Amino acid sequence: MTATGVDTAIGSEAVRTMTYRDAVREAIAEAMRADDRVFLMGEDVGMYGGCYAVSKGLLDEFGPERVRDTPLSESAFVGAGIGAALNGMRPIVEVMTVNFSLLALDQIVNTAALYLHMSGGQFNVPVVIRMATGAGRQLAAQHSHSLEGWYAHIPGIKVATPATITDARWMLATALEDPDPVILFENAALYNTTGELPLDCGPVDLATAAVRREGSDVSIVTYGGSLGKALEAAEILSEDGVSAEVLDLRVLRPLDTDAILKSVSKTHRIVVVDEGWKSVGISAEIGARIFEEAIWEMDAPLRRVCGAEVPIPYARHMEQAALPQVDGIVSAAHEVVGA
Amino acid sequence: MNDHHLHLLHDMLRVRRFEERCAELYQAEEIRGFLHLYIGEEAVAVGVINSLRPEDAIVATYREHGHALVRGLDAGCIMAEMYGKVDGCSMGRGGSMHIFDRDARFYGGNAIVGGGLPLAVGLALADKMNGSHVVTAVFFGEGAVAEGEFHESMNLAALWDLPVLFCCENNLYAMGTALERSESQTALTLKAASYQLPAWSVDGMDVLAVEEAASTAIEAVRAGGGPHFLEFRTYRFRAHSMFDAELYRERSEVEEWKERDPLDLFRDRLMGDGVLTEEGWRSMEEDVAAEVEAAVAYAEAADWEPIEDLERFVYSEVGA
Numbered sequence: 001m002t003a004t005g006v007d008t009a010i011g012s013e014a015v016r017t018m019t020y021r022d023a024v025r026e027a028i029a030e031a032m033r034a035d036d037r038v039f040l041m042g043e044d045v046g047m048y049g050g051c052y053a054v055s056k057g058l059l060d061e062f063g064p065e066r067v068r069d070t071p072l073s074e075s076a077f078v079g080a081g082i083g084a085a086l087n088g089m090r091p092i093v094e095v096m097t098v099n100f101s102l103l104a105l106d107q108i109v110n111t112a113a114l115y116l117h118m119s120g121g122q123f124n125v126p127v128v129i130r131m132a133t134g135a136g137r138q139l140a141a142q143h144s145h146s147l148e149g150w151y152a153h154i155p156g157i158k159v160a161t162p163a164t165i166t167d168a169r170w171m172l173a174t175a176l177e178d179p180d181p182v183i184l185f186e187n188a189a190l191y192n193t194t195g196e197l198p199l200d201c202g203p204v205d206l207a208t209a210a211v212r213r214e215g216s217d218v219s220i221v222t223y224g225g226s227l228g229k230a231l232e233a234a235e236i237l238s239e240d241g242v243s244a245e246v247l248d249l250r251v252l253r254p255l256d257t258d259a260i261l262k263s264v265s266k267t268h269r270i271v272v273v274d275e276g277w278k279s280v281g282i283s284a285e286i287g288a289r290i291f292e293e294a295i296w297e298m299d300a301p302l303r304r305v306c307g308a309e310v311p312i313p314y315a316r317h318m319e320q321a322a323l324p325q326v327d328g329i330v331s332a333a334h335e336v337v338g339a
Numbered sequence: 340m341n342d343h344h345l346h347l348l349h350d351m352l353r354v355r356r357f358e359e360r361c362a363e364l365y366q367a368e369e370i371r372g373f374l375h376l377y378i379g380e381e382a383v384a385v386g387v388i389n390s391l392r393p394e395d396a397i398v399a400t401y402r403e404h405g406h407a408l409v410r411g412l413d414a415g416c417i418m419a420e421m422y423g424k425v426d427g428c429s430m431g432r433g434g435s436m437h438i439f440d441r442d443a444r445f446y447g448g449n450a451i452v453g454g455g456l457p458l459a460v461g462l463a464l465a466d467k468m469n470g471s472h473v474v475t476a477v478f479f480g481e482g483a484v485a486e487g488e489f490h491e492s493m494n495l496a497a498l499w500d501l502p503v504l505f506c507c508e509n510n511l512y513a514m515g516t517a518l519e520r521s522e523s524q525t526a527l528t529l530k531a532a533s534y535q536l537p538a539w540s541v542d543g544m545d546v547l548a549v550e551e552a553a554s555t556a557i558e559a560v561r562a563g564g565g566p567h568f569l570e571f572r573t574y575r576f577r578a579h580s581m582f583d584a585e586l587y588r589e590r591s592e593v594e595e596w597k598e599r600d601p602l603d604l605f606r607d608r609l610m611g612d613g614v615l616t617e618e619g620w621r622s623m624e625e626d627v628a629a630e631v632e633a634a635v636a637y638a639e640a641a642d643w644e645p646i647e648d649l650e651r652f653v654y655s656e657v658g659a
Contacts, residue, residue: 079460086462089465
C-alpha cells in the first residue's frame with residue numbers, strides 16, 4: 001500500500017486508482033504505523049471491520065488495544081478519546097455516523113471545544129473525530145443527517161470535509177498533527193467512489209478551499225458529498241457555453257473566506273450547493289460573508305441549492321427530491337448567469 | 340502520624356476559611372458568576388487527594404475550590420481566577436467553576452454534571468495503554484448518577500479495566516432535588532456494583548475514614564485491580580450556589596448535619612488525643628488566615644487580561 005517501486009521519474013503523472021474507502025483506511029493504517037500514540041476507537045471498528053468497512057483488516061495488523069471496539073456509548077467513548085488526547089495519545093475516534101454523534105454532543109461541544117479556552121491555554125485536546133455523514137441511500141430521517149454546519153458553528157474545533165481521494169488519503173495526517181480537536185466528515189456516498197491518487201502528494205492543509213475546476217462565468221461553491229454533483233453540473237454548463245468555476249470548501253471551520261471572495265470577484269456570480277438545510281447553515285454563512293465583503297462585486301443575486309427543509313424521507317423519489325441534484329445546480333447557474 | 344493528622348486538619352481549615360472568605364467577596368461583588376461552596380464536605384477532598392501521588396490525575400466538578408487547594412494549587416492563583424484576573428490559574432477565562440492546572444494534573448473544573456467522567460476514563464485509558472501505574476480520581480455529586488454519562492463511563496472503565504477511582508460526593512441534593520426524589524434506587528453502591536466495580540460507602544464527615552477508604556481503593560486501582568467506586572456520605576452546609584433560597588430542605592436538617600461538622604469533629608478528636616493544643620489550633624488559624632489574606636491581596640493586585648487577547652486560546656498558538 002505504499003509508493004515503493006513506482007518510477008519516480010514519472011513525477012506528478014504517477015497515480016494510483018483507489019476507492020475513497022481504501023484511501024481513508026490507508027491513511028489510518030499509515031498513521032498508526034508511524035506513531036504509537038495513534039489508535040482507532042469506535043463502534044464495530046475492530047471485529048466487524050467498520051460499519052462502512054473502512055477499518056477492515058486493521059484489527060489483524062494492530063490488535064485490539066489499538067483498534068478498539070467500544071460499546072454503544074457515544075458520550076463515553078468520545079469523552080474517552082478526549083481524555084486520552086489530553087494525556088498524550090493521538091486517538092482517532094470513529095463515530096459511526098453524524099446522526100449518533102448527537103449523543104456525544106456534550107463531550108464535543110462542552111469539553112473538546114472548550115478546554116483550551118477555559119483552562120487559559122493549558123489543556124489543548126489533540127483528538128480526531130471521524131464520522132460518516134449525508135443522505136441519499138434511503139436510510140430515512142434518522143440516518144440521513146448532514147450536520148456539518150452545526151459543528152462548524154462552534155469555535156474551538158476544526159471541521160473538514162474530504163471530498164476527493166487525495167483529501168481522504170491525506171487530511172487525516174494533518175488532523176493528527178493538529179494540537180486541537182478536528183472533526184472529519186466523510187460523506188457515506190463517497191466510500192465506493194473511485195479516483196486517482198497522485199503518488200507524490202503528502203499531507204494537505206486544513207485551512208484552504210481548493211478550486212476543482214476553473215471557470216469565469218459563475219462560482220459553484222460546495223463541499224463533501226456535493227462536489228461530484230457540482231463538477232457534473234459544470235461539465236453540462238460548459239456544453240451550454242457557461243464557464244463554471246467549482247470551489248471545494250474542504251474546511252468549514254475555519255472557512256476560507258478569501259478563496260470565496262477571490263472566486264466571486266472573478267465570476268461575479270455564485271451558486272452555493274449544500275446537502276445540509278438552507279436555513280441558518282453553511283450556505284447562509286457564505287451569503288453573509290459575500291454581503292459583508294464583496295457585495296459590489298456581485299452581478300446577480302446568490303442562489304442556493306440545498307437540502308429541502310424537511311426530514312429526509314425514505315421513498316427514493318422523495319429523498320432525491322429533497323437533495324441537491326445536478327439539474328438543479330445547472331438551472332441555478334443559468335439563472336444567475338442570465339440575470 | 341500526628342503530623343499527618345495535623346496536616347489533614349490544616350488542609351480542611353484552609354478550604355473552610357478560603358471559602359468563607361469567597362462568600363464575603365461574593366457579597367462584596369468581587370467574585371461574580373456562580374460560586375458553589377464546599378463547606379461541610381471538606382473531609383472528602385482532603386482525605387482522597389492526600390492519598391494520591393503527584394503523578395496521579397484529578398477531574399473535579401464546579402464545586403472544586405477545595406480540591407484545587409488541597410492538590411497544592413496556589414491559593415492566590417485560585418482567588419485571582421475567581422476575581423477574573425489574568426494571573427488566575429486559568430487566566431480568568433474559567434472562574435470559580437473552571438480551575439485548571441497542568442503541572443498538578445488538575446483537569447478542571449467541569450461544570451456539566453457527569454461531563455468529567457468520560458474524560459477521566461480517557462485519561463486512565465492513556466495511562467493503561469502506556470503501562471504507567473497512575474490513577475485518575477474523578478469527583479462528582481450523587482446527582483451525576485442520573486446522567487447517562489455516569490453509566491456509560493462506569494461500564495467502559497470496568498470493561499477495559501481502567502485505573503479510575505470514582506469518588507461520588509453524596510451530599511443528598513442535586514441542586515434542590517433530593518436523592519429519593521430523583522432515583523428509583525438510592526443505594527449508589529449497587530449501581531456501581533452492577534458494573535462489576537468494587538464499591539463501598541464511607542462516612543464523608545470523617546476525614547480518617549475517607550483517607551482509609553481512599554488509600555485502600557487507590558492502592559488496589561494502582562496495582563491493576565481496575566476501577567473502584569467510593570460513595571462519600573456528606574452534606575453541603577451552605578446553599579447550592581449564591582442564588583439558592585434553600586426551599587427544598589429543612590433548617591433543622593442542616594443544623595443536625597452541622598453537629599457532624601468534619602472540621603470540628605477532627606479538631607476535637609485531635610485535641611482529645613492530645614495531638615493538638617488550644618495554642619496549636621490558634622496558630623493554625625492564624626497561619627490559614629494569613630494564607631487567605633495573602634491570596635486576596637494577590638488577587639486584588641493582579642492584572643486584568645487585555646481585551647486585545649479576547650480571541651486567544653480558541654485554538655493552540657502553534658510555535659508560541
